[in-house]
Amino acid sequence: MTSQINDIKNKVFTLGQRINAPNSLVVISNISPQNGKPHVEITNGEYRYVTEERGVVFDEKRTACLDELFYWIFRDVTAQMAQDYECENRKNDQDFRRIMFDKQLELLGGLSAKWRLWRKQEIEETLARNPFVDISADYPSKG
Numbered sequence: 001m002t003s004q005i006n007d008i009k010n011k012v013f014t015l016g017q018r019i020n021a022p023n024s025l026v027v028i029s030n031i032s033p034q035n036g037k038p039h040v041e042i043t044n045g046e047y048r049y050v051t052e053e054r055g056v057v058f059d060e061k062r063t064a065c066l067d068e069l070f071y072w073i074f075r076d077v078t079a080q081m082a083q084d085y086e087c088e089n090r091k092n093d094q095d096f097r098r099i100m101f102d103k104q105l106e107l108l109g110g111l112s113a114k115w116r117l118w119r120k121q122e123i124e125e126t127l128a129r130n131p132f133v134d135i136s137a138d139y140p141s142k143g
Contacts, residue, residue: 025081071112082103105120
């Protein structure tokens with residue numbers, strides 16, 4: 001199991017380099033740091049992607065598919081990178097998610113067309129429930 005975890009760590013690091021991900025975002029642990037950062041567990045051929053803090057599990061995904069595990073990891077990595085990018089390139093008259101989602105899709109597309117498509121479908125589902133809200137340039141601002 002240790003070699004499997006090491007293989008996963010190495011692959012995540014290599015993929016992270018392809019999109020210039022900060023090293024801090026591509027560090028994978030096999031035990032919970034107990035700070036809300038996800039870790040990977042392998043049990044009986046099943047991969048678990050677990051987010052835990054102070055002994056409380058907030059999210060747990062399970063799969064037998066290594067590609068799906070990598071998608072989950074890089075969905076999180078690229079989300080953080082896209083958030084950082086949006087903060088540096090914000091347009092005050094539009095929903096911040098426009099820039100963020102576009103950047104995340106660009107980053108995921110640099111790793112896997114399939115991952116980009118998976119995330120695009122998730123984003124479309126989110127936007128169906130919560131559409132973009134842009135602020136018109138002639139709309140009076142509050143404050």
